[in-house]
Amino acid sequence: MPAIQIPTQKWSGKVREVTLGATAADGGTRAKTVTVGGATTLPFLHFDGETPHAPVVAIEIQDRYPEDWSPILLEVWGDAAKDPASWAKAAEEKGADLIYLKFALNDDLSGDYARKIVRQVLDATGLPLIVFGPGQVEQDNDILVSVAEEGEGERLVLGVCEEKNYRTIVAAALAHGHLVDARTAMDVNLGKQLNILISDMGLPLDRIVMDPTTGALGYGMEYGYSVMERLRLAALQGDGMTQLPMLVTPGEETWRAKEARTDEGVPESWGDWTERAINWEVLTTSTLLESGADIVVLRHPESLKRVKGMINALMSH
Amino acid sequence: MALSGLQIYKLLPGSSKNPEVKKHANCKECGFPTCLAFAMKLGQKQAKLSQCPHVEEESKSRLEASAAPPIRLITLSADGHKATAGNETVIFRHEKTFYHQASLFVKVKDNQADAADVAAAVGAYTVDYVGMDLTLDGIAIEDAGGDFAATVKAVKEASSFPIILLTDDPVKAEAGLKAAAGTTPLLSAATPDNWEAMAKLAKQYKAPLTVRAADGDLNALVELAEKVKGAGVEDIVLDPGVRDYSSSLAVFTQLRRLALKKNERKVGYPIIAFAGDDPMLAGQHIAKYGGFVVLDSFSPGTAYPLLVLRANIFTDPQKPIQVQPGIYEINKPQPDAPMMITTNFSITYFSVANELESSGLPGWLLVADAEGMSVLTAWAAGKLDAERIAKGVNTFGIADKLSHRRLILPGHVAVLMGELEEELPDWEIKVGPREAVDLPNYLKTQWG
Numbered sequence: 001m002p003a004i005q006i007p008t009q010k011w012s013g014k015v016r017e018v019t020l021g022a023t024a025a026d027g028g029t030r031a032k033t034v035t036v037g038g039a040t041t042l043p044f045l046h047f048d049g050e051t052p053h054a055p056v057v058a059i060e061i062q063d064r065y066p067e068d069w070s071p072i073l074l075e076v077w078g079d080a081a082k083d084p085a086s087w088a089k090a091a092e093e094k095g096a097d098l099i100y101l102k103f104a105l106n107d108d109l110s111g112d113y114a115r116k117i118v119r120q121v122l123d124a125t126g127l128p129l130i131v132f133g134p135g136q137v138e139q140d141n142d143i144l145v146s147v148a149e150e151g152e153g154e155r156l157v158l159g160v161c162e163e164k165n166y167r168t169i170v171a172a173a174l175a176h177g178h179l180v181d182a183r184t185a186m187d188v189n190l191g192k193q194l195n196i197l198i199s200d201m202g203l204p205l206d207r208i209v210m211d212p213t214t215g216a217l218g219y220g221m222e223y224g225y226s227v228m229e230r231l232r233l234a235a236l237q238g239d240g241m242t243q244l245p246m247l248v249t250p251g252e253e254t255w256r257a258k259e260a261r262t263d264e265g266v267p268e269s270w271g272d273w274t275e276r277a278i279n280w281e282v283l284t285t286s287t288l289l290e291s292g293a294d295i296v297v298l299r300h301p302e303s304l305k306r307v308k309g310m311i312n313a314l315m316s317h
Numbered sequence: 318m319a320l321s322g323l324q325i326y327k328l329l330p331g332s333s334k335n336p337e338v339k340k341h342a343n344c345k346e347c348g349f350p351t352c353l354a355f356a357m358k359l360g361q362k363q364a365k366l367s368q369c370p371h372v373e374e375e376s377k378s379r380l381e382a383s384a385a386p387p388i389r390l391i392t393l394s395a396d397g398h399k400a401t402a403g404n405e406t407v408i409f410r411h412e413k414t415f416y417h418q419a420s421l422f423v424k425v426k427d428n429q430a431d432a433a434d435v436a437a438a439v440g441a442y443t444v445d446y447v448g449m450d451l452t453l454d455g456i457a458i459e460d461a462g463g464d465f466a467a468t469v470k471a472v473k474e475a476s477s478f479p480i481i482l483l484t485d486d487p488v489k490a491e492a493g494l495k496a497a498a499g500t501t502p503l504l505s506a507a508t509p510d511n512w513e514a515m516a517k518l519a520k521q522y523k524a525p526l527t528v529r530a531a532d533g534d535l536n537a538l539v540e541l542a543e544k545v546k547g548a549g550v551e552d553i554v555l556d557p558g559v560r561d562y563s564s565s566l567a568v569f570t571q572l573r574r575l576a577l578k579k580n581e582r583k584v585g586y587p588i589i590a591f592a593g594d595d596p597m598l599a600g601q602h603i604a605k606y607g608g609f610v611v612l613d614s615f616s617p618g619t620a621y622p623l624l625v626l627r628a629n630i631f632t633d634p635q636k637p638i639q640v641q642p643g644i645y646e647i648n649k650p651q652p653d654a655p656m657m658i659t660t661n662f663s664i665t666y667f668s669v670a671n672e673l674e675s676s677g678l679p680g681w682l683l684v685a686d687a688e689g690m691s692v693l694t695a696w697a698a699g700k701l702d703a704e705r706i707a708k709g710v711n712t713f714g715i716a717d718k719l720s721h722r723r724l725i726l727p728g729h730v731a732v733l734m735g736e737l738e739e740e741l742p743d744w745e746i747k748v749g750p751r752e753a754v755d756l757p758n759y760l761k762t763q764w765g
Contacts, residue, residue: 004535007574047567217622220664222629226411256675269444271618279596279622286597290604310597313562
């Protein structure tokens with residue numbers, strides 16, 4: 001009987017390598033940098049091609065105590081969540097690869113305030129930093145420009161950079177040596193289009209991460225899943241404007257969902273709250289990793305541990 | 318894989334190298350003017366091969382094989398419950414859709430005192446997700462040195478789900494098959510050591526049979542599958558013997574590619590996958606080609622997210638999930654709470670409902686029947702207009718629930734404001750934000 005030939009798939013394209021953070025040698029102050037991308041295969045198919053860099057996990061911290069977060073999260077982070085610097089340290093101790101600092105929507109957000117918080121976090125941790133505004137164009141513009149100045153040379157990721165405000169954010173990234181998080185609604189062509197607009201302004205492609213948006217499990221995750229799978233296929237087929245690593249925020253999406261956030265008035269069939277909530281976060285995340293995510297932003301340290309374990313298992317071959 | 322018309326033509330008398338057959342080229346006996354025309358119709362499934370009286374035997378078997386699905390459909394059943402796997406046609410769900418959702422089985426051991434209780438709990442478990450009742454699919458019973466037949470019998474009495482018999486011992490297998498009489502269980506597994514006895518049992522008791530190789534050795538797997546097929550077993554399930562994330566992903570992907578892209582009939586069967594106690598590994602098997610997925614334990618806090626994951630992955634991308642049009646209450650709204658309009662596309666609905674829920678602000682949602690489209694798409698397609706919204710307002714009895722007469726229109730369809738005011742003269746129409754994420758802020762500042 002003729003032997004079965006393993007059906008391998010060789011691609012012409014490759015995901016671009018992107019490095020977050022800069023050490024003293026490169027004009028920053030980070031203890032280490034994190035590089036993602038470089039794959040010449042669909043996720044974790046080591047018999048098809050190379051995956052030089054494992055996907056990485058960022059932990060989300062906020063600039064002020066997030067009173068509206070699920071009690072499960074507030075309990076596990078405890079007092080650390082009351083101060084961004086100690087929160088960043090705690091996240092690093094739990095094994096995060098990156099810190100994702102999110103500024104909550106607040107009337108007295110200002111450039112000076114954001115500058116102060118970013119400085120505290122940079123001083124508290126040696127990990128590369130991702131900084132997101134509240135997602136409102138005006139406030140994002142105000143604070144991210146100041147953040148870019150304060151973090152000069154640190155190769156921060158600034159987000160979100162979307163169609164409405166990309167000019168301001170990209171200009172700030174260009175001027176101060178940072179990266180941007182290019183976010184679009186879940187759509188292959190919108191994603192490509194924004195990458196083109198950003199690179200037309202002169203920002204090198206190795207300073208862009210693509211953020212195709214995602215929904216939590218049960219809340220549209222399958223759309224994000226398939227859009228990411230299509231983006232990664234396009235990248236491997238050689239479409240340069242899709243060859244960027246992908247960042248998604250399954251933690252934020254999960255913990256907005258009722259299943260994770262609360263145990264009040266939910267059906268008995270939903271089971272134990274903590275078990276359900278952690279499963280919600282890790283399953284949303286693991287499924288997105290299988291479809292091409294390079295950077296995932298989580299909220300719960302137990303999820304961080306489990307997802308890191310899964311990534312390690314998938315990288316071994 | 319289905320053959321094209323031209324590929325079929327090469328197998329018909331018109332292309333034959335045998336003069337005895339070739340002389341019937343374009344004989345028109347099939348009812349078509351030429352062999353090529355007939356081939357094209359065959360390719361489109363508008364004609365039957367039996368219409369050609371002169372086709373060669375070898376061609377016939379190749380054509381018949383090509384008509385069979387590339388991954389055989391396997392059905393396990395008991396008492397009206399079924400678990401099916403196979404008949405998949407694509408590698409990625411966006412290429413078309415995945416058809417038969419992975420069946421989730423929970424494992425019990427034959428030396429486990431509460432096996433029947435677990436089976437009963439698994440069988441009784443149901444959870445609502447966007448109006449669908451999701452359930453698990455079956456029980457796998459593992460031979461762990463206890464009383465296998467008695468456990469099978471107890472499980473069968475405790476639940477009406479299909480059963481997988483996990484034993485390599487033909488004696489226990491037969492006892493289990495007898496105890497499972499009246500159902501179609503999966504016998505798991507035939508190995509290089511026991512395949513003759515297992516194949517005989519599978520044939521005698523009409524049960525599908527798993528073939529198991531070690532460490533993802535596909536040649537050994539195919540060899541075993543061919544042997545049991547040669548012994549008369551047609552319904553085969555593959556266990557390539559991998560259990561970890563990395564090898565499972567690699568080997569299951571290779572099997573799917575071989576079946577669909579290489580048209581390799583010898584691996585054209587569904588896969589049984591074992592997830593142990595790791596929900597993320599079960600999730601990988603659901604998304605990446607497991608047909609029957611066996612979990613080591615049952616717990617609602619794990620079953621619910623896995624069932625939702627499965628529902629998501631196996632949703633037809635062309636037919637998005639819709640929510641029922643109607644009035645939805647968020648955060649226990651009172652009559653003075655705002656009434657907001659959105660559409661019944663599930664993602665649109667969830668975006669709006671989620672933002673509201675997490676803001677803690679009470680509100681009413683009027684979910685209009687926009688045939689499952691998002692606000693902007695529905696408006697562009699004429700599925701969300703003033704008339705439809707007014708119809709919703711009037712038929713859902715909104716006025717009775719409210720102490721005010723104000724409606725919030727999604728910002729993306731502000732253009733509908735004038736028409737809507739004409740349709741609903743008693744109402745004040747307000748234009749809300751374009752994006753759901755801006756709703757809480759809008760309500761805090763603009764609604765008073």
